[in-house]
Structure formats: C-alpha cells, structure tokens
Amino acid sequence: MTPTEDGAAAAPIRVLLVDDQPLLRMGFRLVLDDEDDLTVVGEAGDGAEALRQIAALDPDVVLMDVRMPGTNGIEATERIVAAGSRSRVLILTTFDLDEYAFAALRAGASGFLLKDARPAELTAAIRAVATGDAVVSPRVTRRMLELFAEELPSESATPAPRGDARLDELTQREREVLLAVAEGLSNAEVAERLFLSEATVKTHVGRILAKLGVRDRVQAVVLAYESGLVGR
DSSP states (O other), X not given: OOXXXXXXXXXXXXXXXXXXXXXXXXXXXXXXXXXXXXXXXEEESSHHHHHHHHHXXXXXXXXXXXXXXSSOHHHHHHHHHXXXXXXXXXXXXXXXXXXXXXXXXXXXXXXXXXXXXXXXXXXXXXXXXXXXXXXXXXXXHHHHHHHHTTTSOOSXXXXXXXXXXXXXXXXXXXXXXXXXXXXXXXXXXXXXHHTOOHHHHHHHHHHHHHHHTOSSHHHHHHHHHHTXXXXX
C-alpha cells in the first residue's frame, strides 16, 4: 500500500469490474490482485448490476465496459453521476476513436482506456482516476474530442452553450492552463510550457474545476471544446 503523509498505510483503491465478458473480468482481476494498493471489491456483467453493486459496495473506481446488453456503460455512467456517487468511472473501449466512449465522457466518465492496454497502463489509469489528478490517455481523448465534439448528438448529456458563462470566471492564466490541458498535456508538460512549477499548475487545475463546477479534468476538457474555447 502507498503510505500517507503521516506514514500510515493508505487504504487500497477499491475497484468494481463491469464487463459482459467473464474472461476479460478475470484477466483484469488477475492484474489488479498483484497490486498492493488496488483491490477488486466486486464484478458485474451489465450496467444494471453495476448500479446495484455500486450502491452496496461504494467502490472508488468503476472499470466500465461501454457496449453491453441491457443497460450499457453510457446509461450506467449517466445514472452514477446523476445519483451523486463518489465512484469515478473509467471506461473500457476496444477502439481509440469509439464514439460510444466519447458519449460516456460527456455523460460524466472520468476517462477511458483501451482494452488491450498493458497491465502497467491499466493500473496507472485506475490510480489517476481515483485521485482525479490526471486525464487518462489524454492525447487519445483529445483526438476523440476533435473528431466528435461537433458531430455527435447530445443524447446522453446536455451540451454547454457556446461561449459558456462559466469560462468568464477564469483568469487569463487559468484559461492558458485549461487550453494546455485540452491539448492533452500532463501537469508536468503544462508547467514546462508555461514556465510554472508543477505544484502551481495543480493549484490552477483545482481552481479551474471549482469555477467550472466540474468533477475532473476530463469534464473540464469536454466543456472547453463544447463551449468553443478550444479552436477559437
């Protein structure tokens, strides 16, 4: 387990696996069971069962397949977010330009990951989503946003209006940070570009999320694209 600042061992990150393919769930469980700071608390084969498991188990991260029979990952994600759950959703997708994965991001997912990701990528992505500190696969996220932001219908979420008034609350520096994040840059890369410390960038990101009223970086990036801030 990762120690906390006072030296005590932090509680492991609790993960719920949601996929309609049992063999895939088994593979993910084998990977996660090897990590001291991650623990699988349950499994579900569809979105409806996932919602029941979340209510019962309160996981930190839900590893969610998008395409499932019955309640799919998009609908399940919408309902998780609407219920005010603290669980963060990490979407699993087969294709890096999957419009369903993008719709799940708009519905409130905190990131997405390809199903053929290496074990180290999977565990790093879960940790990132659990902390809300980084966008998972940021450059792939950016490509999806660029390709689908204008074309996709907003059936799974109401889009922010063009020129969203929340952006007016941002300082010029915060806008610069948001634009860099929307390009898929990590905190370290934003710091290098803007000649700031990484800690300062992290502080800016926190303020941006608070001012925009979004729960993580992914949602801030979605708003930036949908409001027209990116591409102006």
